[in-house]
Amino acid sequence: MKTNISNTAAALLLAALIAGCGSEQDAADDAASSSDRTEPVWDVEQDAEGAAQSAEEGAEAAGDAIEDAGDRAEDMSEDAADRAGEMADEAAEQARDMAEGASEAGDRADEAMAAAEGSRSMDDDATAGGDAGDPCVVDVEVGDSLAFSVDSIAVPSSCESVTINLAHTGSLPKEAMGHNWVLAPADALDAIGQAGMSAGADNDYVPDDDRIVAATEIIGGGERTSVTFSLDDLADGVDYAYVCTFPGHYSVMRGPFTVE
Numbered sequence: 001m002k003t004n005i006s007n008t009a010a011a012l013l014l015a016a017l018i019a020g021c022g023s024e025q026d027a028a029d030d031a032a033s034s035s036d037r038t039e040p041v042w043d044v045e046q047d048a049e050g051a052a053q054s055a056e057e058g059a060e061a062a063g064d065a066i067e068d069a070g071d072r073a074e075d076m077s078e079d080a081a082d083r084a085g086e087m088a089d090e091a092a093e094q095a096r097d098m099a100e101g102a103s104e105a106g107d108r109a110d111e112a113m114a115a116a117e118g119s120r121s122m123d124d125d126a127t128a129g130g131d132a133g134d135p136c137v138v139d140v141e142v143g144d145s146l147a148f149s150v151d152s153i154a155v156p157s158s159c160e161s162v163t164i165n166l167a168h169t170g171s172l173p174k175e176a177m178g179h180n181w182v183l184a185p186a187d188a189l190d191a192i193g194q195a196g197m198s199a200g201a202d203n204d205y206v207p208d209d210d211r212i213v214a215a216t217e218i219i220g221g222g223e224r225t226s227v228t229f230s231l232d233d234l235a236d237g238v239d240y241a242y243v244c245t246f247p248g249h250y251s252v253m254r255g256p257f258t259v260e
């Protein structure tokens, strides 16, 4: 842009100079030819002076034009630089806004995940304490490991009946990581656990044994089951315990069951 304007200014100057030279030459020619003629000399001199003056004026005007063009070019390049700077600032600001928006979205995603984790762990806490609404209904969870969600179970003696809700929160099928909940005298758990393997999957690994008070079916990941029994079925002066009779689980998956 600036180069073009400078070129134009140079062309103007050149044109002015040529015009100036031409006028001087013409004036000289006029003077030379007029001396042959009979016209008064002072007219010729005046013509020459006038031509020279107009040439000077032309040159001056050309100089002014160059200066103006230069100024305009400078102004325009300054404006262009200003505009480019403004645009760069705006682009940078937009980029900053976008980056902020992205990081805010990331924060919100993190918060949502944290909230989800929190609600999950709160659920775990709730089941560990049993069913707060009814002390005679006990929620027990199992998963993809050899463990019940509760270390022991205690129910009030006032319960007409007791219900155990067993939920498998894992993902493994019952053939690989099945669990059940079986209530029996504490000193009979080993025998019942060993006999359970022989009973087989068709019997949910629960042997035919009169000492067993209550038993659920075997469940796998995502399944739930329950069993309800009367406290009248428990003999006085006997310690009871619950156990999982899935093969290999009875030695570690067990806990005391007490009536208070």
Ligand SMILES: [Cu+2]
Binding pocket: 146, 178, 179, 180, 244, 245, 246, 249, 253
């Ligand atoms: Cu088990």
